[in-house]
Amino acid sequence: MNVAAKAEKESAKQSLDALRHSCAHVMAQAVQELFPGTKITIGPAIDSGFYYDFESPHRFTEEDFPAIEKRMRQIAEGNHPFIGKEVTPEESRRYWGSRGEPYKIEILDGLKGQTITHYTHGTFTDLCRGGHCENTRAIRHFKLLSVAGAYWRGDEKNPMLQRIYGTAWPTKQELDVYLKMLDEAKARDHRKLGTALDLFSIQELAGPGLIFWHPKGARMRLIMEDWLKAEALRRGYELVSTPHIANVELWNTSGHRSFYKENMFSEIEVEKADYQLKPMNCPFHILIYKNRLRSYRDLPMRLAELGTVYRYERSGVLHGLMRVRGFTQDDAHIFCAPEQIEGEVDGCVDFALEVFKTFGFDKYVMEVSTWDEATPADYSGEAADWQRAQAALESVLSKRGIDYTLIKGEAAFYGPKIDVKLIDAIGRPWQLSTVQFDFNLPQKFGLEYVAADGSRQRPLMVHRALYGSIERFFGILIEHYAGNFPLWLSPVQVKILSLTDAQVPAAQALAGRLARAGLRAALDVRPEKINAKIRDAQLEKIPYMVILGPRDVAANVLSIRLRDGRQFQGVAEESLVNTLAREQDIKQTAPSWEDA
């Protein structure tokens, strides 16, 4: 993206934020008028709209929205300009004191030495640093969406406030598009589709956050795993396999018992020793590295594993496949010499891009998180290593011409990283792949290799996950494709529907031949009408249907129906098999059949 385009995008975002922030003020006014005793706190613009947090004796529900929206509309139509005014801290304090707004006074207390401004529209004034549209008149296309609890200043030690979320757009069309996207997202919800398509479940009796993969989901998982393993081997990784629990001494050594304790399951005592379920695979791969003396000739050593980890997540944060307590990471750790890091990072990025392309994602954003020199807090490792690693991360992306955002101070304490967010079919970002340096664990475990000159050196370590977690990636795939998976991932690729009982033997024979050709075929020979069988197959989102009636059998041809409704008659069996085998082989995301 060039500089001018970036600037234009930035300015468009600013005016959108101004509209939304202004809408939040108007909502706050409406709410205070309609629900006396409500205290205001903060109300910013966010990615897709705005919110305002209130403390109120009234419990807000969605049933209150029509009344609030109606009042908002009246206020907006009142044609009030937003007027900013600089005030002294004393003035401001007096104003908020007189209005009985303790949260505003608390904010004021945090603004020592800064310029204080009040923004007023009509009869409503807010303590606010600004960023408003000119006039309430601009606020026309908005909708309140939900109400939720939120801690004052995001701290769970503070009181719980009530947050009302809304969205606002410059035009009706944009608002409608956004609302439609929300509906679309709801329809694609992987929890809903997971049940409808019988892919997975979460069982109350077994516990929250633990995933049961049903036959169809497990089939897809197998395909994802097989592809990834083959690709890893092709790229010079070694596949390893490690235990699910380990003695607490391992976690003491790695440091996880101190900095990751809240997320680990409790100890399991066995013969007077304590064990813990693994929340991460890193220490295990490190032990494999450390198991014998390594030479510089052994490097880079790339150890990969589909490693299942267990993390204690607080009950309120669990979410379908996206946030669970037991999941499998496609984890790898690369141990290398300093001069190899750029090549290794490039290999990881290349692999990640291959994953996106293969699974049908063409949009993504990358972020490089580095340390912040200004606040050299508790970073682990040598400054020279950090600088070299950060340079490698940026250099790899630049050389590939990949646009990225540099986020200073966002690095973990143990090293800088690249994070990749995928953009799905309806424009939502999902945090996926990550490539992270780790300067902490090699030190904690005293990792070494013998250099060419015979000296002992510390290897550099890179963590890397591409799917992130198989569960989560699966959830993203479900939502990205809305359950309409490409042929190569579809648990059932072809379903053969018999028109009458007379075609059952032919249907069975065809199913056998398709299976032998490496295709996943299913049969529907129930004594149902063809319309009913088609409907069921459509609801199962099966990519190809073969409808077998007396005419087809007589002519020795097939009638094909695609998931998108298109039909092709008189297709030779060989042609179907070859076309599908190829579509599967090259992992095509679109169906092969062209309208004749």
Place this chain on the structure above:
RNA sequence: GCCGGGGUAGCUCAACGGUAGAGCAAUCGCUUCGUAAGCGAUAGGUUGUGGGUUCGAAUCCCAUCCCCGGCUCCA
């Protein structure tokens, strides 16, 4: 974990102090049909769990588990 909203048949939902119901799915018949639901019958529930109030509880109260929307965190 916290705030709010919910758990009724495999699924989607109704009944909201007075004997628990529908559609789909399932099972059994009949129907043999040409591109999104053929007809009929049967079966299916100590209403998440435990306690309480009441002559009577799916419905009211308490506790607890799970789910949903958020907060916080994150793969």
